[in-house]
Amino acid sequence: MNTNGRLRQTQIYLEGLAGKKPLVPIDPDRLERHAERVMSPEAFAYIAGGAGMESTMAANRRAFERWRIVPRMLNDVSKRDQSIELFGMRLPSPLLLAPIGVLEMAHPDADLAVGKAAAAEHIPMIFSNQASKPMEAVSAVMGDSPRWFQLYWSESNDLVRSFVKRAEACGCSAIVVTLDTTLLGWRGRDLDMGSLPFLRGKGIAQYTSDPVFRAQLAQPLDAPAAKRSVSLASIGVLIDLLRAYPGDPLANLRSGEPLRAVARFVATYSRPSLTWDDLAFLRQNTKLPILLKGILHPDDARKALDHRIDGVIVSNHGGRQVDGAIGALDALPGVVAAVAGKIPVVFDSGIRGGADIFKALALGARAVSIGRPYAYGLAIAGAAGVQDVIRNIRADFDLTMGLAGCTRIVDITADRLVGEPHPPPHSP
Numbered sequence: 001m002n003t004n005g006r007l008r009q010t011q012i013y014l015e016g017l018a019g020k021k022p023l024v025p026i027d028p029d030r031l032e033r034h035a036e037r038v039m040s041p042e043a044f045a046y047i048a049g050g051a052g053m054e055s056t057m058a059a060n061r062r063a064f065e066r067w068r069i070v071p072r073m074l075n076d077v078s079k080r081d082q083s084i085e086l087f088g089m090r091l092p093s094p095l096l097l098a099p100i101g102v103l104e105m106a107h108p109d110a111d112l113a114v115g116k117a118a119a120a121e122h123i124p125m126i127f128s129n130q131a132s133k134p135m136e137a138v139s140a141v142m143g144d145s146p147r148w149f150q151l152y153w154s155e156s157n158d159l160v161r162s163f164v165k166r167a168e169a170c171g172c173s174a175i176v177v178t179l180d181t182t183l184l185g186w187r188g189r190d191l192d193m194g195s196l197p198f199l200r201g202k203g204i205a206q207y208t209s210d211p212v213f214r215a216q217l218a219q220p221l222d223a224p225a226a227k228r229s230v231s232l233a234s235i236g237v238l239i240d241l242l243r244a245y246p247g248d249p250l251a252n253l254r255s256g257e258p259l260r261a262v263a264r265f266v267a268t269y270s271r272p273s274l275t276w277d278d279l280a281f282l283r284q285n286t287k288l289p290i291l292l293k294g295i296l297h298p299d300d301a302r303k304a305l306d307h308r309i310d311g312v313i314v315s316n317h318g319g320r321q322v323d324g325a326i327g328a329l330d331a332l333p334g335v336v337a338a339v340a341g342k343i344p345v346v347f348d349s350g351i352r353g354g355a356d357i358f359k360a361l362a363l364g365a366r367a368v369s370i371g372r373p374y375a376y377g378l379a380i381a382g383a384a385g386v387q388d389v390i391r392n393i394r395a396d397f398d399l400t401m402g403l404a405g406c407t408r409i410v411d412i413t414a415d416r417l418v419g420e421p422h423p424p425p426h427s428p
């Protein structure tokens with residue numbers, strides 16, 4: 001693991017002399033296009049898509065474009081240190097891997113490949129509640145590399161407690177509660193294909209490996225499953241489900257457990273009635289730092305402080321939840337001001353290159369998470385692809401930092417940026 005961008009750059013150019021091209025495209029748009037070519041249309045739609053007209057995804061990028069870096073000269077930038085401290089842990093760079101569910105859509109090794117890449121680069125991986133592999137299996141390939149667990153608050157507090165206890169046993173050093181997905185956003189690309197991976201048993205591995213969830217399978221659901229007519233397509237779905245579900249497919253077909261598991265998952269995976277008061281339950285059940293993901297309003301950041309939360313993640317879920325929402329970077333300064341340095345602010349949504357990391361840190365983020373780019377690296381080349389995406393973005397950040405005249409993270413302050421004025425609303 002090396003954060004020196006110059007070394008990475010030299011290595012790529014030298015390999016180029018030997019006729020070898022980078023494993024994954026460097027440019028984020030080409031990375032996405034290449035990933036699209038190797039994925040099924042359903043998988044690409046699920047990963048690339050956003051809510052509604054995808055205007056929040058566009059706003060995320062626009063928000064970065066409105067800030068420009070003002071490089072400073074003659075500062076001796078021969079040595080650069082991008083390490084940070086977060087919750088008492090020294091990290092080699094201000095970079096984490098955002099929780100991404102259903103990674104089996106990108107690659108069969110899914111979370112296992114991402115765990116290996118994260119460990120090789122010593123980047124914290126945030127395990128998704130909707131992972132394709134159980135957290136125990138991913139932890140087993142990560143050695144002592146840092147990991148956090150992301151929670152979707154289920155209708156069942158017993159299940160919430162069980163997930164958190166398992167995360168602790170797996171060596172997770174923080175719990176991230178995602179608040180912006182108590183309901184699933186209106187995602188046009190998936191709706192157009194009638195495709196939701198969970199209904200095919202994908203992305204529910206944390207549940208099917210959980211003792212509390214498995215015990216709940218024996219109990220009847222309040223609402224009986226709707227009767228469905230049998231068609232060729234529905235037989236295909238059943239086959240998909242039996243393939244994705246752990247255990248012997250024939251025994252599973254006989255017992256009907258996979259269908260019951262999907263029905264129970266759908267009925268219980270999230271709790272739209274969740275309120276601030278519920279957070280006390282989590283506080284009682286873990287000593288780990290708790291972060292709230294999806295904070296966009298300064299008042300919610302202040303409420304997080306009132307509820308003794310340990311960190312917030314400014315994020316709009318990569319534009320997948322509320323169409324027409326504020327660009328995440330536009331929300332960052334307000335949240336940073338509201339928490340006034342009392343707890344760390346992590347940022348995600350729209351990070352594609354080193355300059356984006358620089359801008360988010362300059363506006364007060366302690367660290368950033370990347371989402372889709374590493375899923376694309378996974379689709380293209382498994383663990384090696386994820387590792388290359390991490391190395392590239394970190395090298396880009398290192399060089400941006402040095403070229404802007406900064407040698408340490410503390411040098412990256414708001415006065416390194418200028419804001420471009422917003423265009424008037426009705427300009428031609």
Ligand code: FNR
Nearest residue numbers: 047098099100101128130178317318349350371372
């Ligand atoms: C996500 N994200 C997400 N967030 C979360 O808290 N739990 C999850 O299971 C998922 N799953 C997920 C799947 C896919 C396919 C994507 C693209 C995203 C949101 C993720 O953690 C992060 O907020 C965004 O991906 C950040 O935006 P960018 O970097 O993708 O623009």
